[in-house]
Amino acid sequence: MKDTVLDIPAIELKGIRKTFTLSEDRDAKTVLALDGVDLKIRQGEFLTIIGPSGCGKTTLLRIIASLILPDEGEVIVEGEPVREPGIKRAMVFQTFGLFPWKSVIDNVIFPLMVRKFDAAEAREIAMKHIRQVGLDKFVDAYPHQLSGGMQQRVGLARALSTGADILLMDEPFGAIDAQTRELMQEELMKICQQEQKTVVFITHDLDEAVLLADRVLLMSRGPGRVREVIDVDLPRPRFDYDVRGHETFVKVRAHLWHELRNDLVEQRAEETS
């Protein structure tokens, strides 16, 4: 039975287009952010999205989360078209998005409380995920008492507590110092492997994109399009050997950098001309 379910993509994007209006004036300038994005994301897949800044990565993720609607096209989650945020998708935010007035446990419980879970049951679920991210000693701490890395662990625990199969992560480690980031990448890979999550992960860090991914999606600079999707054929788990020294890692990274660099050089030329 599992096999028939697996045939359905976790997420399917069909011809996503999105235009933004820059000001409220009548002769407002409009900017095409996404120009026809088609994509299928397999169940249990770890997909990273990389591209030059301003290529619409975050817009795309917010469309997948139904936080904004596309002008054209469809988002299909596990076979069903969606237009509103839903229980199957949980988001992890770049700036953590923790409520400063709620303790760690209350932040993690929030999605369950919103869905009217029984209080004791919600607490049990939340505690399980707080332990999973290693914050059991900080259950009653408040976000401002925690480091950036710890705050994002709370963000991750909160997303996990929803029980969603799909995690949408918007540069989640971008605001975290380099060493903590490596540790968290490892832990994220462990958790996702254990729990069989489908992950869409935005990053601007090439190493991170290749290290985490089953596939890397490279977006072209604005208007955002899918430029290339590259398989990363590296054995898992990827933290008990030197992944960065692996031949495939080096090859994929070099290829991505070559492509990205062309875009950046062009962008720079346009800006200075």
Place this chain on the structure above:
Amino acid sequence: MIDKLIRPSVFLPLVSLVVVFGGWEIVGRSINPLLFAPPSEVLRQFGELLQTGELQDAAMVTVRALFLGYFLAVVVGIPFGILMGAWTRFGDILQPYLYAIFATPRVVLVPLIVVWFGIGFEARLFLVFFWSMIAISVNTAQGVRHARPDLVEVARSFQATRLQMARHVLIPGAIPFVVSGLRIGAERAIVGVIIGEMFLQIVGLGGVITKGSQELLPAKMLCAVAVIAVLGTIIVTALDTVEKRFQDWKGAP
């Protein structure tokens, strides 16, 4: 004990107090007693005013107008501020008047208040109410309007209802601003009540000051000033402490 006294944070204020009050006493004794009073004279006057009950009565009058006016300002000001913040058009309509009120020295209202309310209790009450309500409303409106968009989005992504959004995101987000408004409003209320007592009806602690000046009793004026200072300090310090407690709630966006 000695160790504690040696610390600059302890002995500097002590030294400062001794020097200032000592100097005041010396200078005060050498000046015409109709114009200035040394601390010893103020203290004697204080005892006298307490004995006759004049100071207690005056303080009661002041506190009554202050607390009732401030209470009304809070009860009206917060909902009004929420309305101003939540309903942007309403805020836009009120904006020119609010700016005008902020830019105009508020004493110019005093003659108008006399025309509307006379010079009695109601007039003083209105003065306190109006001065502090504006501050409370404006700060509350700011708090409502400055809901952090990132947290609103978080709540939306987890499918919070409108009610849940208000309860868990918008209201807690506005609270630090409301508390700031309460502190500023209290400061305004104190100024308002004293102005009313000095220039409308000569009663209360403000009245004691005015009377002291007319009777050429500087010690009496200074007694009232001291009581007002202590009262004001207690109220503002208390609200300041509450305000600081909520600072973390603003968080980094």
